[in-house]
Amino acid sequence: MITKQLLIHNGRQLGTLLGLVIVTGVFAFLSPYFLTVSNLVNITQQTSINAIIAIGMTFVIITAGIDLSVGSIMAFSGIILADAIQNNIAEPFAIILGLFVGTICGLSNGLLISYGKLPPFIATLGMMSVARGAALLYSQGRPISGFAEEFRFLATGNIIGIPTSVWIMIFFYLIAYILLNKTVLGRYTYAIGGNETAANLSGINTKLFKTIVYGISGLLSAAAAVILTARLNSAQPIAGIMYELDAIAAVVIGGTSLLGGEGKISGTLIGALIMGVLRNGLNLLGVSSFIQQIVIGLVIILAVLIDMSLKRRRN
């Protein structure tokens, strides 16, 4: 009984991992270049931005919410950050400023949802447009380019052969793991998503914690902006369009339920890697980007179909 429970509990993550292995195996078979170290490093680097945004999305989706504004918040934070650097503010302070702006956007989402009682879909849809507009306005619609090597190191550098952006990603995943599994904040996140009424009646300040969770999502979008800006050597007001869908896809492929209350951060990382592997592998094989979109869409649908039918069988 106990072992069966454990299997059911972690079976979902093992399943996603198996999916990653299969996809990797297929591409390794089809393309000799795929399994080289440089390509694998490349994949993780390409994945890091979506993977970081997907961390915040995981928190949000565990509370049974959704955040459509992550891509726009990323663009806006990136512009603020880049503009600050161009105006000779020291890089560390510029980064803090960017993260601060992203967090404020996220917290605003949270306030609208918790205290304004807006559905998460609507509140973040509004923010998606507002932050995008703010990014365009602030930058006059032009990219801001050209940064010092030290700043660009955040994306292009590497430590013991592994890109800095990947280290940053790992760092955030470790923090997220600890938050979700070892802290009061994490427990309340699951409780709110599992049954908000019961959580509230247990004396939890559900509004406050929901607000914090959206703040976390904004913060991580801004963190992704730092890496993107460093990698491209440019901050663009139109960056991150459709990134919200990639993040949601990574979370969902990773086994987190859109109904809330369930989900693991490890699943999200695997989900993001599956997306990265698919993009990279299809590119290597010379599959057109049009077909790539179709394939990725089908994979998302398939992953959730399998998940649902497994759950139904369990019940």
Next chain:
Amino acid sequence: MEDNTVLVMKRIRKEFQGVIALNEVDFVLRKGEVHILLGENGAGKSTLVKILSGAYQMTSGKIFLFNKQVNIKSPRQAQELGIGIIYQELNLIPYLSAAENIFLGREITNKFGIIDKKETLDSTNKMLKELGLEIDCDIPVINFGIAQQQMIEVAKALSLDAKILIMDEPTSALSDTEVKQLFQMIRNLKQRGVSVIYISHRLDELFEIGDRVTVLRDGIVVGTKDISDTTKTELIKMMVNRELTEHFPKRSALIGEEILRVEKLTQKNGINDISFTLNRGEVLGIAGLLGSGRTELARAIFGIDKYDSGNIYLRRKLQKIKSPKDAINQRIGFITEDRKSQGLVLILSVKENISLTNLTSFSGFGFIKSKEENKEAEEFINRLKIKTPTLDQKVIYLSGGNQQKVVLAKWLSKKADIFIFDEPTRGIDIAGKVEIYNLINQLASEGVGIIMISSELPEILGMSDRIIVMNKKKIAGEIPLKSATQELIMKYAIGA
């Protein structure tokens, strides 16, 4: 079989996962009569009409309609057979007009398939006029009061050629004048030969509108009477007169000092002028029918809903409780009516649910101290004898009784000493019930003050030291245990 018999239900039996809701029920409906179904909450009235309207399938039994056996498989089929039902919650589409609602799904169209609005409006006007309702049939029904919406539903049922009309507590949300209007319409229907099955708790009404009455209790028919041959006293007796077979353990708690006092608690559209006191070691039973204001009272004390006037004194001090958090900090525990939707996070584990109210005391700098949390959970699993393979089992997999113990553990962990139980044993088997009763007694003997809301009269009588009966959002009476009987409680609850 008599000539004027419309419907015969024979030996109807309905089980829900082994629980018998109806046991060999016989029911006969005559042409043009208003037949009242009477019984406590859970007596089986709704189940019986839901079988008739196709919402439920019976486990066994036979139904004869106009001397022909029928097998009602779906609400649609019931409709086709001439059975209409008006539910407590209205089922009109709020932003469609009366005419559109009545003809929904069978719109009158011209030969091009375009809706013939004039024809639709004309037929609707005619129908409503016959029922004594003159309204604008072309504006959304949301603009009308409940009574008028009910009549529109009746018109819809009649336009489907209903011969039998089921009304489930139709007057529960109506004003006195609206009730009169409704009764006039029902008399109209009778003259047209329509038979009405009418569910209600309000005894006065029954004598005004009913022809015959069938009393149900615990899923069996106690008897059918002509209204002219019976009295309120007799009906109450039929409703509640059951043997007290359930086992209520004796309690030896000393009743101590006052722990909670409520004074003139009032909400604008809710409870009205509620005052009572609760002492340490005491179980105060609150009886009343559904909608009598019992749960609203509990929610107000626990800070879920606001109250507009009145005071709450805890341990003899005036306290303002504005949120559940305030209530919990004042060491009040609330075991809600519906533990699945309000008491527990079903997909979290036993441990996680137990510590939910008290997590901050098992944590430092926001980090949960697992060892302490586990120790606390283990202690309560042992103390309350919660049957679970591990403390990491999700509570969704536990039985109802064990789930209820997890809810109790949440509040015990927070050291609550005022407990509000709302229907503490609903959906729990007998053995589980006795365990919960024992736990309530144990709490009382430890000096906890307990409010127990229950619809089960034997439970109220078996467990309470004092009993308050609520009716229409007010306290209808307070009864000391010595003089309490099921009849007396029901009398206050119904307002007879």
